[in-house]
Amino acid sequence: MLEPEARDARPGELPSPYLLFLGDTVEPGYAKTAFGLRDWARERCVGEATLPGATVTTGLDRLTPAEAHARGARSMVIGVANRGGIIPESWTASLVEALEAGLDIVAGMHSRLADIPALQALANRLGRRLIDIRTPPTIIPTGTGARRSGKRVLTVGTDCALGKKYTALVLARGLQSRGIDAQFRASGQTGIMIAGEGIPIDAVVSDFLAGAAEMLSPAAAPDHVDVIEGQGSLFHPSYAGVSLGLLHGSQPDLFVVCHDPTRAGILGYPGRPLPSIEEVIAATIELGRVTNPRIRCAGISLNTSGLTDDQAQAELDATEARTGLPTADPMRGGPALERLLDACAQ
Amino acid sequence: MLEPEARDARPGELPSPYLLFLGDTVEPGYAKTAFGLRDWARERCVGEATLPGATVTTGLDRLTPAEAHARGARSMVIGVANRGGIIPESWTASLVEALEAGLDIVAGMHSRLADIPALQALANRLGRRLIDIRTPPTIIPTGTGARRSGKRVLTVGTDCALGKKYTALVLARGLQSRGIDAQFRASGQTGIMIAGEGIPIDAVVSDFLAGAAEMLSPAAAPDHVDVIEGQGSLFHPSYAGVSLGLLHGSQPDLFVVCHDPTRAGILGYPGRPLPSIEEVIAATIELGRVTNPRIRCAGISLNTSGLTDDQAQAELDATEARTGLPTADPMRGGPALERLLDACAQ
Numbered sequence: 001m002l003e004p005e006a007r008d009a010r011p012g013e014l015p016s017p018y019l020l021f022l023g024d025t026v027e028p029g030y031a032k033t034a035f036g037l038r039d040w041a042r043e044r045c046v047g048e049a050t051l052p053g054a055t056v057t058t059g060l061d062r063l064t065p066a067e068a069h070a071r072g073a074r075s076m077v078i079g080v081a082n083r084g085g086i087i088p089e090s091w092t093a094s095l096v097e098a099l100e101a102g103l104d105i106v107a108g109m110h111s112r113l114a115d116i117p118a119l120q121a122l123a124n125r126l127g128r129r130l131i132d133i134r135t136p137p138t139i140i141p142t143g144t145g146a147r148r149s150g151k152r153v154l155t156v157g158t159d160c161a162l163g164k165k166y167t168a169l170v171l172a173r174g175l176q177s178r179g180i181d182a183q184f185r186a187s188g189q190t191g192i193m194i195a196g197e198g199i200p201i202d203a204v205v206s207d208f209l210a211g212a213a214e215m216l217s218p219a220a221a222p223d224h225v226d227v228i229e230g231q232g233s234l235f236h237p238s239y240a241g242v243s244l245g246l247l248h249g250s251q252p253d254l255f256v257v258c259h260d261p262t263r264a265g266i267l268g269y270p271g272r273p274l275p276s277i278e279e280v281i282a283a284t285i286e287l288g289r290v291t292n293p294r295i296r297c298a299g300i301s302l303n304t305s306g307l308t309d310d311q312a313q314a315e316l317d318a319t320e321a322r323t324g325l326p327t328a329d330p331m332r333g334g335p336a337l338e339r340l341l342d343a344c345a346q
Numbered sequence: 347m348l349e350p351e352a353r354d355a356r357p358g359e360l361p362s363p364y365l366l367f368l369g370d371t372v373e374p375g376y377a378k379t380a381f382g383l384r385d386w387a388r389e390r391c392v393g394e395a396t397l398p399g400a401t402v403t404t405g406l407d408r409l410t411p412a413e414a415h416a417r418g419a420r421s422m423v424i425g426v427a428n429r430g431g432i433i434p435e436s437w438t439a440s441l442v443e444a445l446e447a448g449l450d451i452v453a454g455m456h457s458r459l460a461d462i463p464a465l466q467a468l469a470n471r472l473g474r475r476l477i478d479i480r481t482p483p484t485i486i487p488t489g490t491g492a493r494r495s496g497k498r499v500l501t502v503g504t505d506c507a508l509g510k511k512y513t514a515l516v517l518a519r520g521l522q523s524r525g526i527d528a529q530f531r532a533s534g535q536t537g538i539m540i541a542g543e544g545i546p547i548d549a550v551v552s553d554f555l556a557g558a559a560e561m562l563s564p565a566a567a568p569d570h571v572d573v574i575e576g577q578g579s580l581f582h583p584s585y586a587g588v589s590l591g592l593l594h595g596s597q598p599d600l601f602v603v604c605h606d607p608t609r610a611g612i613l614g615y616p617g618r619p620l621p622s623i624e625e626v627i628a629a630t631i632e633l634g635r636v637t638n639p640r641i642r643c644a645g646i647s648l649n650t651s652g653l654t655d656d657q658a659q660a661e662l663d664a665t666e667a668r669t670g671l672p673t674a675d676p677m678r679g680g681p682a683l684e685r686l687l688d689a690c691a692q
Contacts, residue, residue: 085553110551110553142584142585143583143584143585144583144584144615145583145584145615145618201552202551202552202553203551203552203553204551204552205456205548205549205550205551205552206547206548206549206550206551206552206555206587206588206591207431207456207548207549207584207585207588209552209587209588210583210584210585210586210587211584234590234633235633235636236636237489237490237491237556237594237636237637238488238489238490238491238553238556238557238594239488239489239553239556240556240590240591240594240633240636241552241555241556241587241588241589241590241591241592241594242552242553242555242587242591243587244580244586244587244590245552245586245587245588246587248583248584248586248587269490269491272491279632283629283632283633286625286629287580287581287586287629290581290582290583290586291583
């Protein structure tokens with residue numbers, strides 16, 4: 001059921017540089033893709049485009065599609081993801097404008113660009129491409145649970161959108177800089193755009209979840225380390241199934257719990273508290289044992305972007321003292337990150 | 347992406363009576379669909395068809411497709427499910443024979459009959475239907491986790507294929523016979539064939555798992571009870587994600603743990619032990635609290651079909667004494683089942 005375009009859309013071939021489209025987003029947590037590309041593929045981003053009402057910004061130049069095209073952009077990337085992955089009608093005029101300005105469109109949502117007839121017709125007429133990146137491989141086996149060679153580290157979380165991808169990217173690069181044969185494994189659309197490969201786990205048919213995760217981090221040399229981007233949370237009311245299938249298929253030796261100490265509750269679900277770090281550790285070990293009896297927690301990654309330096313240090317120290325586990329904000333680096341890398345390199 | 351045929355294939359319209367196709371199956375656990383239809387829709391089954399090598403039987407008359415057609419059969423139902431839901435090539439000759447004998451074909455596997463070109467071409471030529479029942483609704487929202495009215499009972503398990511569907515069917519009928527407004531909610535292909543409606547949860551795209559479960563047991567009158575067919579196990583290396591999404595979306599008030607005391611390990615995964623009933627209870631409560639803080643275990647359903655009457659009674663007594671929970675084999679009935687129904691009716 002794959003469209004040829006989608007099958008051809010290997011991220012390595014994505015038309016860049018990009019214009020990052022933010023829609024009318026007011027919730028920074030929903031702009032993960034735009035921020036991820038800005039932070040990890042900055043050289044491929046020429047600017048951002050928004051609709052009236054947007055308060056979220058990447059800090060890049062705000063450009064019209066025509067201005068972006070004049071600066072060399074070859075595609076507009078939809079840089080926001082809302083619940084359910086819908087492409088709202090209010091975006092259509094901007095998408096049309098981008099096509100008319102000479103840009104292809106790249107999206108990683110469940111709604112497929114190619115399923116919007118007017119857009120597809122216009123793209124066909126203008127010779128532009130609509131590239132839907134959230135398309136899993138056509139053939140995925142069910143999981144086997146069989147132990148495979150190589151080492152695996154999985155990032156897990158107390159919620160969505162709080163640092164699992166960034167943590168995995170920093171850990172993979174940090175291990176590589178120590179001479180370890182480490183690789184970032186992308187399980188979501190932004191990670192796939194950054195890495196150039198991966199599997200959009202949440203777009204896989206449920207019965208094949210663990211099997212897809214097994215494909216994502218295949219058997220490897222004994223000293224190879226896959227650092228796998230986690231998804232969701234075992235305690236998330238909508239997406240926990242994805243998290244559990246990814247955990248079982250990844251059969252990680254080590255996991256790192258990602259948490260945002262400033263988040264009051266589950267993002268987008270008012271009144272729902274986050275699980276504690278300790279609850280996530282306990283549940284991850286209990287369920288992770290099914291496919292890897294030796295699973296253990298390597299440490300904790302705190303997203304302290306909402307704190308001052310002093311507040312962040314106090315939070316990191318308190319969490320490390322309370323849990324007895326190396327605790328770092330990967331984006332702040334420093335000795336704490338080195339201790340977390342030590343734990344992941346064991 | 348739904349074929350019109352699949353969209354039309356509401357189970358209530360399935361062409362019956364059925365001939366039950368068992369392939370060359372030697373593992374009774376894989377013949378759930380055939381046994382389910384024999385036990386719960388016996389009036390719609392005229393016989394069974396097998397390939398050489400099959401050792402599994404429903405006990406119904408063994409018929410060729412032509413003989414079944416002569417007895418009034420209108421379709422051949424694929425009554426076995428293997429890992430991954432593949433339709434093996436060794437079945438093709440039998441499927442062709444059925445079409446040529448005048449039967450439609452009904453399947454509930456991930457592999458779609460309609461995707462086998464030779465079969466589709468033959469069906470078109472002969473005017474027969476290929477009905478793929480494992481097709482979820484086209485539009486499913488993501489889960490919200492919002493509390494909804496009505497009561498829900500979910501069957502969960504220590505493994506696949508050990509009695510979650512039968513237990514839910516018996517409990518729903520038992521509650522109905524007490525005058526309670528209870529309804530069986532089918533989450534798998536056999537249940538859907540029996541009930542005439544439902545959602546094949548394991549065929550839903552992962553991100554929408556909990557949302558599909560929310561659709562399956564919608565808000566209802568305060569005293570209405572949905573008895574929801576569980577899937578897999580939280581401790582299953584391949585399918586646990588499905589189980590967790592179904593748990594969260596069902597937000598059950600009560601759950602019943604289904605277990606087969608004679609099963610040595612996870613079906614089809616040699617060397618992998620089953621979780622204990624107690625582990626399943628603890629994990630179900632811990633994770634189920636995310637969407638229903640009042641979740642609790644109503645009791646235990648033991649599949650004692652492999653035991654003598656005395657052995658079964660001893661096992662039921664021992665389990666009830668150990669756990670302090672009502673423990674019954676729903677297929678044996680008796681006072682134990684009444685106690686389990688008491689617990690579910692609270």
